[in-house]
Amino acid sequence: MLVSIYRYNPEVDDKPRMQDYEIELPGGKDLMVLDVLELLKRQDPSIAYRRSCREGVCGSDGMNISGTNGLACITPVSAATRNGKLVLRPLPGMPVVRDLVVDMSVFYKQFEKIQPYLINNSPAPAIERLQTPAEREKLDGLYECILCACCSTNCPSFWWNPDKFIGPAGLLQAYRFLADSRDTATEERLSNLEDPFSVFRCRGIMNCVAVCPKGLNPTRAIGHIRSMLLQRAS
Amino acid sequence: MVTNVTSFGRSGLYDWLVQRVTAIILAVYFVGMLGYLIQHPDLSYQQWHALFSTTWVRIASLLALISLCAHAWVGLWTISTDYLTPYLIGPKATVLRLLFQAGSVALMFIYLVWGIQILWGM
Numbered sequence: 001m002l003v004s005i006y007r008y009n010p011e012v013d014d015k016p017r018m019q020d021y022e023i024e025l026p027g028g029k030d031l032m033v034l035d036v037l038e039l040l041k042r043q044d045p046s047i048a049y050r051r052s053c054r055e056g057v058c059g060s061d062g063m064n065i066s067g068t069n070g071l072a073c074i075t076p077v078s079a080a081t082r083n084g085k086l087v088l089r090p091l092p093g094m095p096v097v098r099d100l101v102v103d104m105s106v107f108y109k110q111f112e113k114i115q116p117y118l119i120n121n122s123p124a125p126a127i128e129r130l131q132t133p134a135e136r137e138k139l140d141g142l143y144e145c146i147l148c149a150c151c152s153t154n155c156p157s158f159w160w161n162p163d164k165f166i167g168p169a170g171l172l173q174a175y176r177f178l179a180d181s182r183d184t185a186t187e188e189r190l191s192n193l194e195d196p197f198s199v200f201r202c203r204g205i206m207n208c209v210a211v212c213p214k215g216l217n218p219t220r221a222i223g224h225i226r227s228m229l230l231q232r233a234s
Numbered sequence: 235m236v237t238n239v240t241s242f243g244r245s246g247l248y249d250w251l252v253q254r255v256t257a258i259i260l261a262v263y264f265v266g267m268l269g270y271l272i273q274h275p276d277l278s279y280q281q282w283h284a285l286f287s288t289t290w291v292r293i294a295s296l297l298a299l300i301s302l303c304a305h306a307w308v309g310l311w312t313i314s315t316d317y318l319t320p321y322l323i324g325p326k327a328t329v330l331r332l333l334f335q336a337g338s339v340a341l342m343f344i345y346l347v348w349g350i351q352i353l354w355g356m
Contacts, residue, residue: 160316193246200246201312229247 006089008096033065033080034072049100059148063100064089069150069211091153106162107149114174119185135181142176144214151208157201164197168208168218175221199225240335242308253308256301263298292353299349303342310338
């Protein structure tokens, strides 16, 4: 099989290039894209990529696989191959550190902005802050995000204004804390999101929903944030 | 740096709401106009003139015209702050963006005054 990989080492190369590799895959099973990368790394140890858990939990190996963002470890080669060719590129719109490794600083900065932790200044109860099953259920579909950045780096609004638009991943987490019955900073959180960029750069094209490897729906969460802002203002 | 000072209402929520409300007004107006045109296939100038002589059509048209300007301002501002940024086209972006925004506002103002003039037949 033919695998085409984005190669760029800023210390040596003037500009990025695509390098083709021919690889014989073991028959009888459908490998994951990460397995192919591991095999290629034996052929050419200079290929750089991130990986860790290899089972879709850590979110390290987010990359652009044949034109669609996804996690290499849980994307089957059969699903990612187009015309017998597998094309691997780094996450779009991010500065490349080397090959498939990108600098995620701006992504984490947006995550930090939404204060991704529970804020509650009332005295802590003796054991724990309780929630009803219904209150807990509101966090389903929100807390599962692994911050792989597949969604945000597939979003044109995030490409154009990565320093001001929070991006789908950050907004999903923003709503995760807005929806939490134990959090008391709702007013402060909403005030921080009301400007024309943080939330309202979302044009609802749902690229984020299409690529999320965990099947989450940031667009719906953004809609909930908009409703909360509207209710608060009117 | 791209900031909020040139946005329609300085608030994302306000701009968003204005864009949605004006979109509904425009949709209702144009569907109504289309309905009228379908009902009058052999429309004469006299009929068309009579339609726009009625106060309610003038009010609706003026509302649609103002809505169009507000809607376009939010949309064009969004486009200019998406594509005309130092991040995408370099250090000249801010000047270019402000010129584009000033041009858009001037054009909308001209269209608005011109539209009122046509509506009231001055």
